[in-house]
Amino acid sequence: MQFFKVKTVEETFTLIDDKITRIQDTEERPLEEALHYILAVPVTAKENVPGFDRSTVDGYAVKAKDTYGSSESMPGFLTVAGEVRMGEAADISVNSGEAVYVPTGGMIPPGSDSVIMIEHCEDLDGLLNTYKQVAPGENIIRAGEDIREGERVLSEGTVLRPQELGALASLGITHVTVYRKLRVGYLSSGDEIVPYQTQTLLTGQIRDINHLTILGLAKEWDIDVVYGGIVKDDYQEFQSKAKELYDQVDCLILSGGSSVGAKDYTTEVIQSLGSPGVFVHGISIKPGKPTILALAEGKPVIGLPGHPASAMIIFKLFGEKILRKLKGEEIEKRPDRIFARITKNIASAPGRSDYIRVRLVEKEGEWWAEPIIGKSGLITTLVKSDGIVEIISEKEGISQGESVPVIATR
């Protein structure tokens, strides 16, 4: 067996950045089913949005100069020459001294350059009293003001949020070319691990908790999970199951067996899957030291630590980074990265990154992070937490009141 030097968290992130490249498979999806997918082909506008000058209010289209000087005490007077109907072209022109009614979203009639809101005028049997002056362009959105024909609206790599879908719909685009959804495989190993559905445990047996936490996190990242079941500590069985699952997925996750114990076949199994193999074997992190990261013929393989709470934190930290890189998404912009002030001093060994579970409390317009006490193996410490604070490896701890980055797990 090869020997590996334990890596720092920072080294691990750099290695992930260097080694993981996005999948290239794309597919065509209708907009209704494209939420959170990543655009594989940029989108250029084939028309203006809006397609015509529109009113942003209910009011009267006028020549702005006809309203100059109007006020509550000295109203101006205009003749109402007609109205524009929604969904129809404005077939009437506005001449000097005239006003034409336009509803919100209605087309601006030719001859007018602004709209006076109905709240600021009064239609007295065809005579419009104006109580306010308007400036040219006021209450109008111009054709192409939102999106201009020929403009690059969205670039390749854009994550399609609701607003991007709205912008695409405004252009009449019905389908987009996106990178396809990722599929990860999850396989648990260990003589002591039994399906979580097992009702009565024999002494020494442990339920497969990671199955559920990994599934939940992957779902939150819009990734499908293929469950490979549980294998015993037997190299042949482990290797053949791992290979079978690896062949079906974009990334393989192995749970358990990554400690330096006698029955540890995980490294061997991972190395058997392809080159270049393991690039991280042990991370200077608490919790989660016995983590393995590998790349087998372009597919990432993650060997998680066995403790459920450690496994979840490691998967949230490194798994998410790996999978978002594989998707072609930037992780730094995620809403679950926030900042908070720590409520008490926390010591940490230099050279090791510590991940502290915290409760988040809002105080006077700031988040405060309150550390949760409990051994790192306990799943309940995660249940009680709203986030995880990172103490980077260069630091010997953090002082009360210090602002720290938090990965929200709310």
Place this chain on the structure above:
Amino acid sequence: MQFFKVKTVEETFTLIDDKITRIQDTEERPLEEALHYILAVPVTAKENVPGFDRSTVDGYAVKAKDTYGSSESMPGFLTVAGEVRMGEAADISVNSGEAVYVPTGGMIPPGSDSVIMIEHCEDLDGLLNTYKQVAPGENIIRAGEDIREGERVLSEGTVLRPQELGALASLGITHVTVYRKLRVGYLSSGDEIVPYQTQTLLTGQIRDINHLTILGLAKEWDIDVVYGGIVKDDYQEFQSKAKELYDQVDCLILSGGSSVGAKDYTTEVIQSLGSPGVFVHGISIKPGKPTILALAEGKPVIGLPGHPASAMIIFKLFGEKILRKLKGEEIEKRPDRIFARITKNIASAPGRSDYIRVRLVEKEGEWWAEPIIGKSGLITTLVKSDGIVEIISEKEGISQGESVPVIATR
């Protein structure tokens, strides 16, 4: 038609809090399909987790006092009496002067009170050299230390995140009773509105953009959307389509037609659906003033403003609050509420709440919010934004550097 006084944002939130109550329908779901559902029945532990004293490391179970005084320069010596296998009961006892090998997660054998890590000792043909002393309890998780039998593990109303699913799995729970998923109906109205799939627009026509933004947001909140199509500005047609959709859903969303224009049937249609009817008709907010909120026989009805960007912001603000209340979820704890410092002074009319689209930039461990310029009707201002800053109605603006709450839209 009744007349309504415009409400402030704060009054609107209070009204929502007072009027909207959670749905009562529950269902039984397997854990694999319960992510983000809300627990309707509390969960009590029927057993201890872990079920037995476990080692948290690979090492040797010992009596702590047998290691006292051990150090690198003055190792202690113990006899290796055997080993504990994973997934099996420890069938060997540890006597004074003895050590028994235990893998991570393995059962602690009787007689021992601590585990010395393999890194801190050396097995020389059955003679164990110990290079460090351990304290009683060291490297052991006790039976019930994570979850104690009889303990209330999760209370009613808990949102099931990955870690809650993990905690439930650790107890062998396979199904949970949760409040069922919400279903909202979306109906668009207006003579000018055409399906977003329409390729060539006639002058004056507008594509139904809100269809996509509302669908996207609802999906992000784990809510199903029933699309009711587009109705013309005709009271009979509008009313019958709205009623038909209302009967199928938990909350009805109407888009367009909420300005005080001549063709505004929205209020009448909403009032026809049931009591007590409209409780907000106009909010002192920019953008989104012509918003209608109603309750018809216990079901919320939301009349959105027609501008796509305004509609999206209003739905994110009030729609999310209404729907999470309807689900029985607290909105205040959401990860999309963060704090940032504003990069420039922004004026605001007192008595009106302004919602400013911003880009978020990280600078020295803090988020900074940089306002995006553009008319409120433009969907592209939302595409360019990472969040929305609120200037509450009491304030006359915010000053550069001031910390402000941001609703992240990343």
